[in-house]
Amino acid sequence: MASLLYSLGKLAARKRWWFISAWLAVMVAIGGSVAAFAGTLSNTFSIPGTPSQQVLDELQGSLPDAAGGLGTIVFSTDDGGEFSKEQQDAVARLAKDLGGLDAVKSATDPFELQSALDDAPQQIEDGQAQLDEAKAKLEQGQADLDAGRQQLEPGKAQLAAAEEQLQAAEAQAAQADAAGQPAMAAQIRAQLEAQRAQLEPQKAQLEAAEAKLDDAEQQLKDGRSDYESGVADLQAAKLQQQSSEGVRFVSDTGSVAVMQVQFEKSMMEVAKEDREAVQEMTESALVSGLHAEYSKDIVEDISQLFGAAEIIGITVAAAVLVIMLGTLIAAGLPLLMAIVGVGVGVGGTIALSGVVEMSSVSPVLALMLGLAVGIDYSLFIVNRHRSQLLAGMPLEESIGRATGTSGNAVLFAGLTVIIALAALAVPGIPFPTVLGLAGAATVAVAVVVALTLTPAMLAVIGRRILSKRAWARAGMSGPAEGSAATTTADAASVNDPKRSWARVVTRRPWLALVAGVALLGVMAVPATQLRLGLPDGSSEPADSTAYRAYTQLGDSFGEGINGPLVVVADLPDGLQGSEADEKLLQVSRELRGLEYVTAAVPFGTSDDGRTAALQVIPEEGPAAESTEELVHNLRAQADSIEASTGVGISVTGQPAMQIDVSDKLADAMPVYLAIVIGLSLILLLLVFRSILVPLLATAGFLLSLGASFGAVVAIYQWGWLSSVFGVHDPGPILSFLPMILIGVLFGLAMDYQMFLVSGMRESYAHGEDARAAVVSGFNHGAKVVTAAAIIMVSVFAGFVFSHLTMVRPIGFGLALGVLLDAFVVRMTLIPAAMHLLGKSVWWMPRWLEKILPDVDVEGAKLSAPGPREPEPEPVGVR
Structure with a gap:
């Protein structure tokens, strides 16, 4: 593979304008596809086959009037006083006007x-x-x-x-x-x-x-x-x-009123234009002193992927690149490669949203990963190329070797990330499948960009990839193009093991090992209290209308009104007159008698009189533990309620669907984790040709993963440091965050494992003592891995304060996970453990050694004795 990539790198250098033109054409095609085929993204999640989804599907057939999406408009007076007659009339007119919209089935007049x-x-x-x-x-x-x-x-x-x-x-x-x-x-x-x-x-x-x-x-x-x-x-x-006991549409104080807007379609299918039409009509209907806030379902706008926080993260990454590489040209190249990869990967994802049901997190995750790995993968190749130029290697030869060595490592590192993300499809749950495949495709694009466009751009940039100061420090004056001048710099002095962090770690390996494990273990303790859920209005930014609507409703009518459950009643056949109403009243009394229920109100009966729906208002919000317990209790009590009333019941509604989604994802997580780790262990076995190295890599990943989970729980579920991270209402952790964190963090952790330990493997393979190889191999890749980790942390950290609140814990978990995994696990625990194990860390049974193919991840064969003759430089390289 190294030889093939070496040839690809040299071809890209020679045919650089062909490669650049091809990528420009791809970007133009993707841009046109986005404009022509992009669909509507959603933050509504469902899983076919869950109990609540089955009930909702049946309800749509038997009682379609009760199955449409429901949004809420909260009216209040500016002075906190009672509504005037003029204001009440304005709301009544609005309810009638909204009912006339094609997308709206009905709108209630709260005062009536x-x-x-x-x-x-x-x-x-x-x-x-x-x-x-x-x-x-x-x-x-x-x-x-x-x-x-x-x-x-x-x-x-x-x-x-x-x-x-x-x-x-x-x-x-x-x-x-x-x-x-x-x-x-x-x-x-x-x-x-x-x-x-x-x-x-x-x-x-x-x-x-x-x-x-x-x-x-x-x-x-x-x-x-x-x-x-x-x-x-x-x-x-x-x-x-x-x-109807316990139900109100105007608050006791008379200063807050709630209008329910029922749409013809489910909220996932309601177009952005229809949501905006509701808002525009409402704003135009407001009179003096009347104010309106909108629920998350109505105002949800997820068309913007980038916000100010994300830009700050990119800026930090750019600063790290400038500091490390010393020139704006060199620093700008990895950023440019990341932008190209993101443009193609994310653009393709959005273009497919017209035909694939897609959550808003899918392109955001693809953007997050594309930026991070796009910068890092290109940086690895650029850094190797710069080192080789300083060693006197001709330009085209250096590009080829950088692609064949670091590019080979990029390929296998990218494969690890792709495997981890693509495995999200294995549980068979639709939206994580789309999420994982979108991320995997974007990472794949980033790998291809690094292996093809980066060499082409390096050929265009030429020796300007290094500053004059860098040439001078290397004892060179910046020789002419094509020169094979040699450097007077002593490579050993550049990577002096006496000044190495690995040297510090290996002096006290047991101390480093115990301290690192203890730190990560303590951080992981809160993860034992992990509770999964999906976001509601309480997780929206505090200055948003969705959050104000949520809090006003909770304060005026009780938290439960923000997340009503829907109980579907199967009535006996042959009921006459008021018998059906009496049966529903019996069911309503039974439901109100359950713990955590505030009200249970019938709101629709099918034409044949066999199906009815009741709205059950919980005591607390949709993400509360009591609401989750209520859903499970309703299902557990269904048989006893049917025995006492003769009416069968089943539960649906947004809170029930969120709970079912979380339960389904939690059940799938162990299977997913086993698949990801199993496939990646095989890949690592091929790369490192060792039994213990992949096991150490995986054990270290589990430590950093546990610590990341613990920190996420402490901040976003418990509320620690809430003012710092803008967590105004702590609650359950995003239900699909664990799977994303497992997949992405494992893939990225193996990236750093690959670049650090492959250097140790190369030093050991060249005859160096196993313990000494740990230090020399560490020094070989520590600088670039450090920079890459800081860049990746910066990019992910930019999403911690994203305008999309659902993305914030994902960004935090990934940023902290990369930080801990890179600096605590890969740069501390792994060198300490490998030093303690010594030569035995590279042990592998002979029979397994014979059957495993040699993938030569660091391109050692390209560096074998017998240097290649310098090749003439392409004409026009500057």
Whole structure:
């Protein structure tokens, strides 16, 4: 591989303008792709197949009105007083206008809802009084009806008796006719007609009275039906009031109100333009004395990757490069290479966001890593090239050898980082997969840039890569291009072991070893209390509208309103009338009886009446331990609630989804760690051809990793030094930070292991005593590794105060991890341990030695006896 890279370096030097043009073309193509295909980034995380995600998917099918994304607008008065009528009307108009936006499903009027809640008790009392009065009237009407019918009975009896008499007389008349007595029959019939004439008014009077009573009875039936309907309505109102206990939309003081804006799509799918439209419409609707703050879901803008803090970090890295390399040209080259690598890697990542669901952390992590490794990898090659020039090597030969030696180490170091990042895809969780692959691709680009564009630029720069002072210190006056002049500098004096930190460490190896392990062990203690979660409004910058909205809601309505849970109820089939409401009230009572629950309010039922949703308000915020315990308790109590109410329940909502994501990532972490370490141990075995060196490297990494975790927990979870790092609300650690920290830190730790220990391996392979090789090999790479580590720490530290708060603990963990790993582990513990082990540290079974390929990571074969003839310099190199 060293020979191949040597040839590649020389080719890049000879065909430098071809290589530079190719990279310019790549950058232009990437820029065009970003402009054409870039999509929307998100800070919303989900994992398909988790319990909460499954419930949400089912809810979207059965009750889509309850499944859209929810944002919050918090209104307040400038003077802290109650809202005026003008301000209330402005909010009401805004709610109506927002509901007209295509992206918005509905927006609530907090004053209308609060008025309904406040008036409900009196309305129920008045309704009960009206029902009591109606019931009394119904009872009186029934009594009057019964009395009227009782009064009709004697008249009806008399009429019936008279009609019987008439029938008897008619029978007598018929008998008279039959007996041949027509005169008698006529007389009887005449009397019958007179009697009928007398009965007709009485009969008509009775029929009229009967009809009047029938009408009264019908009115009584209608009144009874209205009464029953009123009872049902009153019962529903009572159920609604009981289930709404603990819920408010306007604060007790009357100075804060909350509007809920429900979007048609999930928050991840809501476009930035739609979020901005909500804000613009709200701002234009505000009247004098009325102020609005927006929840993180509405104002989230993650389109900006760079902030002032990141620029400061780059500036520090540039200063380190200038101090180390002595010229602006030499210092600018690694920075330029990093910018090219970041431009291609991050640009490609953003271009893919149009077709791949991508979190905002993905391009930021790629940016962070691309800058750090891009500078370092180019620096290693530039530093080797400068040393070789000072030793009198011709320019093109020096470029080739620098690429074949340090470039070979860069390649294997980069492979370690790429393996660690790409392994994030192994657990099969979507957003860490994208995160890892984006970072791995950017690191891969950085490696290719270092191996191709750096040699080409070195050929363009020529001998100006060294200052005149550097030439003078080397005993040279800056010979002409192509000269193979020799240096009078004594290489041994440059790397005098008596002045080496490695010499200090190896004098007291046990002391260095114990002190280093003790330091890292103590720092790792807080890591035992690590608690994972995802960011909410409390983690936003203190001067942001998202944080102000979060705190205003918490202060005015309780912390739980910032992270309501959604409980989905599966109702029994065949419920009639108010039975479904009664079932939901039973469920609501059961839920409110659980610990850490403030309210449980039904807010939607499907068309078939089989599915309903309840909003459960926890006592504390979405990231609180009590809320996490509540989610687990709700799932544990689901069977008992179904047994007592006949209603099955399941839990979703943003807090539940965050908890499920954190649990899933925590479960995947041991597998991920095993894969990363296993693959990297194999790579290190190939590089160092030793059993103990890879094991020492991994043990040292675990120490620095534990210390980094401990510091992150102490600052971001416990709140230590919170004022220094801007942690105003300590909380759980970002759930995917451990996996990122494991992958990135392991890869970078192995970078420094590679550059330091490969020098020790080379010294030992050339016949030096094993213990002496530790010092000489250390001296060979210590200066450049020190500079590289400081640069990488500076870049990562720039993200500690990033405008994206989710990135801050990642930047801190990586900066501290690199600092501890480079200076405590790689430069102290590893030399001490290798000195104690002596020759045995390079032991390897012979059978394994035979089957392992020789990768020659330091390009020792290129430095074998028999120097190459100087080659003529390319024309035009200056």
